[in-house]
Amino acid sequence: MKLQAVSNRKLYIQIADQIRDQILGGAMAPGRQLPSERDLALGLGVSRPTVREALIALEVAGLVEVRVGVGAFVRQREAAGDALPEMSASPLEIMAVRRLLEPEAAALASRHVSPEGTARLAETLRRMRAETAAGQWSSESDRTLHMTLAESSGNAVLREMLDGLWASRRGAVDTRFHQHLADIGAVRAHILNDHEAIVAAIVSGNDDEARSAMARHLQFVADAMLEAWE
Known part of the structure; x- marks a missing residue:
């Protein structure tokens, strides 16, 4: 070529x-x-x-x-068609910014999460377990969990920034990118375990562990985006 x-x-x-x-x-x-x-x-x-x-x-x-x-x-x-999808943000750039913001959002959520937020996290995890057991992955469940943390951070500006990032993830290229990852069973299982650890740290009020658990999760996804198809 x-x-x-x-x-x-x-x-x-x-x-x-x-x-x-x-x-x-x-x-x-x-x-x-x-x-x-x-x-x-x-x-x-x-x-x-x-x-x-x-x-x-x-x-x-x-x-x-x-x-x-x-x-x-x-x-x-x-x-085949001839038109590329609408020019959206790079999935890798979106992930880079999420790695800067979401660990701190998780730490803040561990201090400020409400009973309603805790219940929503628990329900979302139940849904994710069922989806993973069925060999499925839902971008909507993923977004619900992460945005519940953002909403529980107690910082409206941080929540709005993360909402914008997750809105960018709805672009066709980003959606397909993550779906390819989710088609890999080991990746789905790892992501579920990561989410379990994040929620456990938040519910227990352990801000350091919530921050670390979120950072580990996003590091795993970032690595998978680069390495899963080699």
């Missing part, structure tokens, strides 16, 4: 644009596997995670099929 190096913001969209043009121009036949993330990253002068975001944007557009642990394949032309 003949590609051009890119150096601007939202690199994943620029990369996706180039690969889309190659596909729609007939340079890559349906069913063909795209070069590896490593080769694409080297050719473009960007990181592999950024390439991964681009491939997911192409998947959302119907141009490629991402097979976890295998690679990305050009879809049949009749199944």
Whole structure:
């Protein structure tokens, strides 16, 4: 594939644009596997995670099929579209900001959570256990748990900032990115255990452990976003 190096913001969209043009121009036949993330990253002068975001944007557009642990394949032309999803924030950038804010939100929640908040956390965990046992994952349950913590922090500005981040996560690329992770059973089980530990620390009023548990959870998800498909 003949590609051009890119150096601007939202690199994943620029990369996706180039690969889309190659596909729609007939340079890559349906069913063909795209070069590896490593080769694409080297050719473009960007990181592999950024390439991964681009491939997911192409998947959302119907141009490629991402097979976890295998690679990305050009879809049949009749199944492919030509428009990339709306330009949304980078899933990796969203995660980076969450890692700055959510551990402190969890610590604050351990000091200020109300009985109603505690009950909502318990109900959300019950739902998550049932979903995990059924081999499922719900982005809505995930959001409910994290936003309950934000609402329990006692800081309206922090809550609004986190609400904005979670609204950004509803973009098509971010949603598909996390769904690929959630399709991995070990990842689903780990995330449930993380949420159990976070809620236990908050309910017990242990702010240091709540902060640490949230930081460990987000570190795990961030690592999974980078490593789960290698």
